[in-house]
Amino acid sequence: MQNSYKTIKQAYQASPFPDFNERKGWLQQLKKLIIENEEMIIEAIDKDFTGRATFETQIAEIYPSVKAIKHAENNLSTWMKPEKRKVSIWFQPSKAKVIYQPLGVAGLVVPWNYPLYMSVAPLVCALAAGNRSMLKLSEFTPNFSELFATLVEKYFSKEVITVINGGPEVGAEFTALPFDHILFTGSNRVGKMVMKAASENLTPVTLELGGKSxxxxxxxxxxxxxxxxxxxxxxxxxxxxxxxxxxxxxxxxxxxxxxxxxxxxxxxxxxxxxxxxxxxxxxxxxxxxxxxxxxxxxxxxxxxxxxxxxxxxxxxxxxxxxxxxxxxxxxxxxxxxxxxxxxxxxxxxxxxxxxxxxxxxxxxxxxxxxxxxxxxxxxxxxxxxxxxxxxxxxxxxxxxQETLPFGGVGNSGMGHYHGYDGFKTFSKAKSVFKQSALAGTRLMYPPYSKFAKFLYKIMRGS
Known part of the structure; x- marks a missing residue:
């Protein structure tokens, strides 16, 4: 697992800001993986549950997964554009903007109840934001977990997505890795353990923990x-x-x-x-x-x-x-x-x-x-x-609804993902201020003149 992490981390460091075409290519490849292998995915989940209706898997897993990918594809160019921000009149004619930068490598911990969709939904957000991803799948869906690992290896380079399978010990080792963000879906009890492990690396976490609705x-x-x-x-x-x-x-x-x-x-x-x-x-x-x-x-x-x-x-x-x-x-x-x-x-x-x-x-x-x-x-x-x-x-x-943020609050979790909110969760919103050659801020440099103090009173207001 450590070697897999090093490989994917090095790939991120070699290309820390994938362009639009590369990210869209990842999303299209993920969609292709699902559509071309729909029958095998349905069969694997059916075996894991020893009885899951085909249409239930289609409507609750295949459809929302593909829908999430299409939504990201259609909006990715807009999400990636720097956001212009206003500058105070006292700093004119300078400029300000926010650029959304990939965090690096995302660690995604997937539950057993909707193994495909709960893999794909956060993965779409992470890929759209330009991140590489490692997924820890559930040991309670062994057929799907094995199939998905095989498909990911077939459709993606291990430098983009890596799937890890195993039980609780593997999960503990996984969440102890120094990821740049961890998204965990599961129980409140395990969520606390994930957060504790992540704190050792100061890794930010998104927790979706359920609860009594x-x-x-x-x-x-x-x-x-x-x-x-x-x-x-x-x-x-x-x-x-x-x-x-x-x-x-x-x-x-x-x-x-x-x-x-x-x-x-x-x-x-x-x-x-x-x-x-x-x-x-x-x-x-x-x-x-x-x-x-x-x-x-x-x-x-x-x-x-x-x-x-x-x-x-x-x-x-x-x-x-x-x-x-x-x-x-x-x-x-x-x-x-x-x-x-x-x-x-x-x-x-x-x-x-x-x-x-x-x-x-x-x-x-x-x-x-x-x-x-x-x-x-x-x-x-x-x-x-x-x-x-x-x-x-x-x-x-x-x-x-891909346009709505999804996530818990308090005991039911923290953070949001899906759509643009997921893109932002897996991005660093970097503030950029560009000073103008005509900026008047020099007027406030020491030694502080009477004019500077006069300007301060105007700037402060009453």
Whole structure:
């Protein structure tokens, strides 16, 4: 690993500012890698999950990856242009600008839940900014990780992108390398370890850590509409999504309406829960964790409503039956920990203020979802809560907008990427001031004259 780092670092030092054509070539090559090997990528991810719908991988991984590349391609020339900045009247006719310079070598740590997209999304930003990149892929997606490493070696020079595979020990060694920026996606626990390792080299970090994303249904919003959208977001990848709705605030008295609407939507989306369109839980470890969360809720008096059918039959293998936990309690693990599965706790409320208070008294989430037609209530939620991002009247979709920064806040992470914001994350914004031969700053040189002191009073103002 050390040799790979030295090779890619030396390549950066030999060419520290790749031009537009070279960067665009990298992006085009990445797009080519995905499109030409789409079937193999889908098959590898399906094997890793022991069941992932082809279209789910296409719509949640292939499409957003290609879309991110195209967005960068179309906007790269504009992003790379120096930004002119105004100069104070007292420094005229001098000039000022900001140039965005590649940081060097980026270290990208990729999670298992969306292995392609979570590799490509930060990689696009790093390449567009002119950086070389090393990726540490997840040991929980061995088929994809091996395939992607092989494809990267085929489509790119090792001086541009290098893929590293291995378990936690390899990950620890990876994050200890003196990268110029590290982007980590994963758990809060590991995120702290990454940040600690990065601090030894004073390496800046971007952390996307997930968390418990609240979903709020306003009093007069359609329960049917909200349930359809929530179920789509919750059942996508069987809930193994950092942005999945993690718990729902429901107006008191509407529990049965919501249950009925969720059952109807869930069974419409997946009439055959053991079929190929419903994704399995990624590993035995993750499946056992889901069962433990559910059992803890049952032990603490939770009412469990299975959505696959009225008989509450469970699915086979690691395809887990989705369920609502009615009148959940704060003491339940499912209310404390990020779920990352097809389980959804329900919390009833009587007024919006108590919802806002609850959200603000807990760690700041990666996302917040609010279903409402009331402009005053929407404004109140937006301005009185803090989260990484918000989708109104739907879930998850803000992450798909390349023009919006994506990232967490507080316990759910730090920093942003995607689109132009990602380009800036992986760039050094260098301030450049060009002095003019006609500059009057000499008037302020010592020995300080009466005229200089007179000018100071004018410059300072009253």
């Amino acid at each position: 609240p979903t709020i249904i306003d009093e007069n919003y359609s329960i049917d509409d909200a349930a359809q959208k929530i179920m789509f977001g919750k059942l996508l990848n069987a809930g193994q999504t950092c942005l999945a709705p993690d718990y729902v605030f429901l107006p008191k008295g509407k529990e049965q309406d919501f249950i009925d609407a969720c059952k109807k939507a869930a069974q419409k989306y997946h009439p055959n829960w053991n079929g190929e369109n419903y994704t399995a839980i990624n590993s035995d470890k993750q499946f056992e964790r889901q069962e433990a969360l559910l059992q803890d809720a049952i032990d603490k008096g939770g009412e469990i409503v299975y959505l696959n059918n009225d008989a509450a039959e469970k699915t086979d293998g690691r395809k887990m039956s989705p369920a609502l936990i009615i009148q959940s309690l704060e003491s339940m693990l499912i209310r404390k920990e990020e779920i990352f599965g097809p389980l959804l706790p329900i919390v009833t409320y009587q007024n919006l203020d108590e919802v806002i208070e609850y959200v603000n008294n807990n760690p700041r989430p990666l996302a917040l979802y609010f279903f409402s037609k009331n402009k005053a209530n929407i404004n109140k939620v937006l301005t009185h809560t803090i989260s990484g991002g918000v989708t109104l009247n739907d879930v998850i979709l803000h992450v798909s």
